[in-house]
Amino acid sequence: MPTNKQRRQAAQRRLQRQLERRAELNRRRRRNVLTVVTAVAVLLVLGAVWLVTQGGDDDPTAAADPSAAPSSSAAATTNADGTVTCSYTPDPSGNPNLVDAGTPPSPEATPTEGTVSLLMSTSQGDVPLTLDRATAPCAAASFTYLAQQAFFDGSPCHRMVNGDAFGVLQCGDPSGTGQGGPTYKFAEEVTPETTYPRGAIAMANSGSPGSTGSQFFLVFTDSQLSPDYTVVGTVDEAGLAVLDQIAAAGNDGSFEPSPGGGAPNTPVTIESMTVVS
Helix, strand or coil: CCCHHHHHHHHHHHHHHHHHHHHHHHHHHHHHHHHHHHHHHHHHHHHHHHHHHCHHHHCCCECCCCCCCCCCCCCCEECCCCCEECCCEECCCCCCCEECCCCCCCHHHECCCCEEEEEEEECCEEEEEEEECCCCHHHHHHHHHHHHCCCCCCEECCEEEEECCEEEEEECCCCCCCCCEECEEECCCCCCCCCECCCEEEECECCCCCCECCCEEEEEECECCCCCCCEEEEECHHHHHHHHHHHHCCECCCCCCCCCCECECCCCEEEEEEECC
């Protein structure tokens, strides 16, 4: 029959084994939690990378081929005379929807003063546009040049978004696919303070730096967007009245869920884009 001492020793051994088992279970739980946290972190990183690399497909103002390589376009540099040097870089993607219209002349001396007035005549009415060289000299020069080349003539406005905090009509793609533009790209001209109020004209891009081309969007509802899209000018009140009529008919939702919106239910074609002054 075991003595009291032997019983105490056996109880101590059982307690020690229980403590060891509990410690091992705690170690396993910590390892499992760490594994789960690591897996979630990896998925979040991969998701962020996917959103960045697929920005052209998911961005609300997506314009270009999402498979295109990011452009190496450099930001404009300021010259001693106040002009800027713009960089219009060939698009290397091989996107079949791109149209070769050459490049804007004299990019090394792009003006930064004054405005350019354009008349965008559409199948739904005239939309006067004013480009601001001071705010976006490279985008204004490119927009003006493409208009002079009749680049926009006959092209549809392929996408519209009708939201309470995001209302735009997107145009500028001769192919009408949302993937087209010229065979060059250039850098965005933005600041952290860039906003998109009603009446703004902004340049679409694929979500990659230096991917601005010809596509633009006309803002008819104050829009909450990150400051990633060059604001090149404004639409006047007469033009906004035309946009409001188009917006009232809504869109067909063909771009849902990503990047959003769809073709306007009232088809809009740019019949001509004319430089007025």
